[in-house]
Amino acid sequence: MAWWTASLAFELILVAALALFCVITFVQIMPAISFVVAFYLLARGISAVRLLAASPLLSPAEWTNRTVAWLVDGLAWLLPDLGRFTPTSWLVDQSPDFAAVGSLALQSLIYGAVLVCAGLYDLYRKSL
Amino acid sequence: MSERPSAMVPRIVRVLLVLFFAAQIVLASVRSRPHAHAEELAPPPALPVLRCFAAGDPIPFAQAMTLYLQAFDNQPGISIPFAQLDYDTVQAWLTRILELDPRTQYPLLMASQLYAQVPDEGKQRQMLEFVYRQFLVDPERRWPWLAHAAIMAKHRLHNLPLALRYANALAQHATAPSIPHWVSQMRIFLHEDMGEYQVARVLLGGLLDSKAVQDPHEIRFLMDRLEQLKSAEKSSSPSGN
Numbered sequence: 001m002a003w004w005t006a007s008l009a010f011e012l013i014l015v016a017a018l019a020l021f022c023v024i025t026f027v028q029i030m031p032a033i034s035f036v037v038a039f040y041l042l043a044r045g046i047s048a049v050r051l052l053a054a055s056p057l058l059s060p061a062e063w064t065n066r067t068v069a070w071l072v073d074g075l076a077w078l079l080p081d082l083g084r085f086t087p088t089s090w091l092v093d094q095s096p097d098f099a100a101v102g103s104l105a106l107q108s109l110i111y112g113a114v115l116v117c118a119g120l121y122d123l124y125r126k127s128l
Numbered sequence: 129m130s131e132r133p134s135a136m137v138p139r140i141v142r143v144l145l146v147l148f149f150a151a152q153i154v155l156a157s158v159r160s161r162p163h164a165h166a167e168e169l170a171p172p173p174a175l176p177v178l179r180c181f182a183a184g185d186p187i188p189f190a191q192a193m194t195l196y197l198q199a200f201d202n203q204p205g206i207s208i209p210f211a212q213l214d215y216d217t218v219q220a221w222l223t224r225i226l227e228l229d230p231r232t233q234y235p236l237l238m239a240s241q242l243y244a245q246v247p248d249e250g251k252q253r254q255m256l257e258f259v260y261r262q263f264l265v266d267p268e269r270r271w272p273w274l275a276h277a278a279i280m281a282k283h284r285l286h287n288l289p290l291a292l293r294y295a296n297a298l299a300q301h302a303t304a305p306s307i308p309h310w311v312s313q314m315r316i317f318l319h320e321d322m323g324e325y326q327v328a329r330v331l332l333g334g335l336l337d338s339k340a341v342q343d344p345h346e347i348r349f350l351m352d353r354l355e356q357l358k359s360a361e362k363s364s365s366p367s368g369n
Contacts, residue, residue: 047162051205077156103159110151117145124137 164205190229
């Protein structure tokens with residue numbers, strides 16, 4: 001329960017940092033909300049998208065499919081893998097080990113810092 | 129709103145941005161790739177729950193369930209053979225879909241032409257029995273799937289008694305005028321295949337006498353078959369008459 005709560009907190013920190021970055025960067029609120037929602041959904045599903053892109057059903061030997069798989073892998077490097085955060089199984093089945101929670105904390109720290117720095121970058125460029 | 133040049137951003141912010149971004153890429157590159165693992169098909173929810181989710185319009189919900197079930201063998205990064213699915217659960221899903229939308233034919237098509245094609249006789253028979261039971265619920269609409277099941281039982285399972293059981297059900301229950309005659313004639317030719325010439329002859333004679341068949345070509349064909357049955361019956365009788 002404690003680890004699950006900690007994981008939820010890490011996830012919320014990331015989403016809050018993302019929302020802060022979008023509020024600073026986008027002039028209007030609707031594009032900011034849309035970006036946050038789209039980013040969250042993509043970051044949540046990026047593992048499944050990677051599996052689909054590398055699926056043996058798509059003839060992985062063809063260069064077009066290999067290119068798509070590389071592009072998706074490249075995109076995954078730019079996103080936090082939110083699919084690993086806050087799984088319900090930690091709540092009802094088994095507790096995670098410390099390494100799993102530690103990797104989530106590290107991910108939150110690094111990606112949160114990226115978003116804060118990006119937000120600061122945009123903030124300094126604004127003529128207030 | 130005008131923007132100030134990038135030079136106005138403090139150097140420390142730019143450096144930290146590049147450093148943390150590089151750290152993110154390093155972290156992502158050392159992260160293990162996601163592994164595909166097959167998930168088991170969970171039993172369908174109870175019918176009242178499904179009706180509640182359907183919000184008064186069960187047909188699109190039943191269609192969505194059908195799509196989910198049909199696509200379940202293709203999971204991200206992995207493809208599961210139909211034969212590895214738990215057929216009790218598959219049957220429960222098909223039953224639920226038919227309960228939600230009794231007029232749909234697609235679950236029976238899936239049962240007879242997808243799930244019954246696996247190289248596992250037990251699972252084939254399970255699907256054919258499912259089609260048989262569902263046929264009895266609505267014979268006039270569901271007869272094509274039992275006819276297919278009878279053909280499968282004969283040619284794929286090589287189980288003539290099973291095929292005859294299905295053909296008898298078709299002859300007894302699928303009696304609407306819109307249903308073609310060959311459906312009720314299947315059992316005659318199955319009796320012939322089983323060497324029961326006398327039964328086949330009696331049934332075929334009865335069919336011709338009933339005047340149910342009106343097409344002259346079909347009548348001529350059936351008369352020819354009747355003669356063949358008579359001669360086969362004579363040649364197979366112990367006295368040789």
